[in-house]
Amino acid sequence: MNEKELLQDLLSEKSALRQNATRALWDLWFSQAGDEAEIRIREGTQLLDDQQYQKAQEIFEDIVIDCPRFAEAHNKLATVLYMQKKYFPAIEECEVTLKLNPNHFGAWNGHGLCLFQIARYPEAIKSFKTASTLQPYAEFNNIYIAKCRGQLN
Numbered sequence: 001m002n003e004k005e006l007l008q009d010l011l012s013e014k015s016a017l018r019q020n021a022t023r024a025l026w027d028l029w030f031s032q033a034g035d036e037a038e039i040r041i042r043e044g045t046q047l048l049d050d051q052q053y054q055k056a057q058e059i060f061e062d063i064v065i066d067c068p069r070f071a072e073a074h075n076k077l078a079t080v081l082y083m084q085k086k087y088f089p090a091i092e093e094c095e096v097t098l099k100l101n102p103n104h105f106g107a108w109n110g111h112g113l114c115l116f117q118i119a120r121y122p123e124a125i126k127s128f129k130t131a132s133t134l135q136p137y138a139e140f141n142n143i144y145i146a147k148c149r150g151q152l153n
Contacts, residue, residue, distance in 0.1 A: 071100035
């Protein structure tokens with residue numbers, strides 16, 4: 001299936017179909033720059049999961065240099081920057097990701113999280129709403145929209 005079909009499946013009422021589409025989209029996004037880049041990004045992701053943030057950041061920065069149009073490399077770099085509370089550079093990487101792939105619900109979500117952390121709540125709400133449009137059954141976005149609104153009151 002292609003990205004458009006998988007994104008359509010995220011709108012389904014069937015949970016199993018949505019879960020399969022989500023996994024397939026991540027696999028598609030990870031593989032978009034070829035086998036070597038995918039191996040490297042999975043290595044960096046494992047380091048990220050192991051909380052070895054500096055090593056993961058170095059790998060993602062190298063991939064971004066080698067494959068500047070690889071949206072997922074920018075997204076993972078944004079993630080590792082966020083984990084280190086480097087919110088402004090993380091926002092920039094999310095925005096690069098979204099220019100390359102405006103359907104990247106993970107980057108919309110990450111963009112919202114970064115904006116939330118720096119108290120830019122109206123902008124964060126917009127990002128979470130966009131993520132929610134792409135992935136309407138992901139309650140996480142609605143929870144953060146409510147948190148942002150709570151901060152505005």
